[in-house]
Amino acid sequence: MGGGVAGAAKLAAGMAVGLGVARAALERPPEADLTGEVALVTGGSRGLGLALGRELAAQGCRLAICAREEGELERARADLEGRGAEALAVACDVGDRDQVEAMAAAVEHQYGRIDILVNNAGIIVVAPVQNLTHDDFARVMAVNFWGTLNPTLAVLPGMRARGAGRIVNITSIGGKVAMPHLLPYDSAKFAAVGFSRGLRAELAGSGISVTTVAPGLMRTGSHLHAEFGGDREAEYRWFALGASAPWPVAAGAERAARMVVRAMRRGEAECSFPFTATLAARAAGALPGVTVQALALVDRLLPAPAPAATDMLAGAVVAEEIDSPLLEGATVLGRRAAEKYNQLPSGSDGAEHRP
Numbered sequence: 001m002g003g004g005v006a007g008a009a010k011l012a013a014g015m016a017v018g019l020g021v022a023r024a025a026l027e028r029p030p031e032a033d034l035t036g037e038v039a040l041v042t043g044g045s046r047g048l049g050l051a052l053g054r055e056l057a058a059q060g061c062r063l064a065i066c067a068r069e070e071g072e073l074e075r076a077r078a079d080l081e082g083r084g085a086e087a088l089a090v091a092c093d094v095g096d097r098d099q100v101e102a103m104a105a106a107v108e109h110q111y112g113r114i115d116i117l118v119n120n121a122g123i124i125v126v127a128p129v130q131n132l133t134h135d136d137f138a139r140v141m142a143v144n145f146w147g148t149l150n151p152t153l154a155v156l157p158g159m160r161a162r163g164a165g166r167i168v169n170i171t172s173i174g175g176k177v178a179m180p181h182l183l184p185y186d187s188a189k190f191a192a193v194g195f196s197r198g199l200r201a202e203l204a205g206s207g208i209s210v211t212t213v214a215p216g217l218m219r220t221g222s223h224l225h226a227e228f229g230g231d232r233e234a235e236y237r238w239f240a241l242g243a244s245a246p247w248p249v250a251a252g253a254e255r256a257a258r259m260v261v262r263a264m265r266r267g268e269a270e271c272s273f274p275f276t277a278t279l280a281a282r283a284a285g286a287l288p289g290v291t292v293q294a295l296a297l298v299d300r301l302l303p304a305p306a307p308a309a310t311d312m313l314a315g316a317v318v319a320e321e322i323d324s325p326l327l328e329g330a331t332v333l334g335r336r337a338a339e340k341y342n343q344l345p346s347g348s349d350g351a352e353h354r355p
Contacts (some may be wrong), residue, residue: 031265035060038111042094042151043121045072046342047220051257052118057085059261064107066092075342094121094147104154114155119148120170125184126239127229130305137184144188149195163207168264169196173216176281180299200269209267213260216277217242217250221338224345234303237327244334248274253341
């Protein structure tokens with residue numbers, strides 16, 4: 001008798017869960033058709049930005065990409081056009097408001113409008129706080145936060161006038177969980193998350209959707225372009241290993257791009273992946289004290305500070321000078337991503353290295 005009741009209860013619970021899933025699927029907003037829309041991707045010359053450009057092109061978008069380095073931009077433009085995309089490449093420092101306004105004007109002159117803005121540009125500085133300077137925080141904030149604000153303010157008037165538009169802000173799990181040795185990055189991403197969420201609230205009902213993307217680790221090859229301070233070799237090693245991890249610790253760039261574009265097409269408020277990042281963010285929100293204690297333990301495992309603060313610009317690591325055969329083997333997934341997404345430093349093909 002008791003077993004029958006228990007079985008019936010389990011069946012009822014299973015049916016309730018199934019109905020809940022079905023209802024959620026039915027209530028999920030339809031995915032918009034992006035054919036012919038104009039998409040601007042900042043930081044679109046490599047890494048996730050390039051993967052997003054490829055995915056948007058596959059959805060029928062006309063593309064504009066911007067980045068600071070003209071050689072990388074040209075290679076990305078050629079890559080996209082080789083896949084049948086219409087692509088405009090504009091050199092631009094997104095931290096410079098005048099350059100951003102000029103870039104947006106060039107895109108609008110070429111295509112007539114900007115329907116989709118993907119704020120993806122970013123830089124990463126890895127070091128303990130003792131080895132960071134005020135300038136390090138300012139440089140990261142300029143790209144990762146002001147570089148989100150500037151393009152947004154540049155495209156908003158046109159979107160408002162048309163009563164339609166989509167803005168995607170690529171933030172980070174680092175904007176919800178402050179990882180040690182990434183404080184400039186954490187600070188800028190926390191600011192970007194707040195801006196993105198508040199902007200969505202203010203634009204509700206305007207026809208303009210805002211999607212906040214907060215990914216965890218991704219295999220995009222970005223570790224080859226990050227800057228490192230303190231014990232640079234040790235900092236590079238732990239960061240490179242994390243950026244080269246398999247799923248579900250780290251998401252592949254193609255998978256990430258598909259998830260971001262799908263969330264944008266649905267007009268979703270937030271998109272986070274892989275599920276390990278989502279769990280970490282929820283834990284931090286529910287148990288902030290416990291999370292900080294756990295991160296303090298993580299900090300003890302990270303490299304000790306160097307004796308004095310270091311000029312990050314002058315001391316950026318060149319990965320090829322650090323990698324050993326053992327480390328190269330452990331980071332093979334990250335290396336493959338770097339090759340696929342235009343992330344190999346220019347020094348790899350004999351040109352002068354630019355971090």
